Amino acid sequence: MNTDQPIFRALADPTRRDILLMLRDTDMTITQVASNFDMTRAAVKKHLTVLSDGGLITVRANGREKYNALNPNAFTPIRDWLSFFDAFWDDRLSTLKTLIEKDST
Amino acid sequence: MNTDQPIFRALADPTRRDILLMLRDTDMTITQVASNFDMTRAAVKKHLTVLSDGGLITVRANGREKYNALNPNAFTPIRDWLSFFDAFWDDRLSTLKTLIEKDST
DNA sequence: CTCACGTGATACTGATTGGTATCACTTTAT
DNA sequence: ATAAAGTGATACCAATCAGTATCACGTGAG
Missing domain, CATH: 1.20.5 (Single alpha-helices involved in coiled-coils or other helix-helix interfaces)
Incomplete structure (x- = not known):
């Protein structure tokens, strides 16, 4: 399948795989995820977008916060x-x- | 594991995944693999190197030819x-x- | 209302990657 | 021995990507 590309691409980066492992334990906002890395929130946001494009995570809005959660069918x-x-x-x-x-x- | 990076990186490219599917059926030389793609043999060689680095394929020399084979434990x-x-x-x-x-x- | 907080989005930079072109080396065939 | 076939390796180019800096937007609290 050519539709597999986004998910394989999403898994290709170690930071993104670490994020998935974090979300394994609990859903997190962007800022929470970013606090675990030595990198800008904007950079983390990009990774989360790629993960979302790959269908690996889902995003749920809660007021002004956005919770990222692992997708069970990922x-x-x-x-x-x-x-x-x-x-x-x-x-x-x-x-x-x-x-x-x-x-x- | 950080040692997973080479294999995840190897699978991130659609051409490389196609190569793996080809090797699923039969072992092939570089030239044989390259004949299935619209790209130079040198480019295919690079992909095969990445696949080899990821432990996904093994290479066996036979005279002046080199056969690439899927690694069972890949x-x-x-x-x-x-x-x-x-x-x-x-x-x-x-x-x-x-x-x-x-x-x- | 006003201001801080959490987020989205864009432009930009440096590093990596996919691909080509080219040359050198080894092996087989004539 | 000589030429062709199969491969390895390097330099180079274009495109993509990870990350930063920066600004704009919506939301909630005082």
């Missing part, structure tokens, strides 16, 4: 993509198995 | 990283469950 596309290779391993193993069995007759 | 780090969030979902669900049960008493 990693489904990644798992689906990975599973595309599982079938392959099975194929190769079954091919190997066939060869071995053929050899043992 | 995706383990990714799966491990993803599983780090599974525990979290369970926690949140059990918290929710506890709240519901407490509410129903």
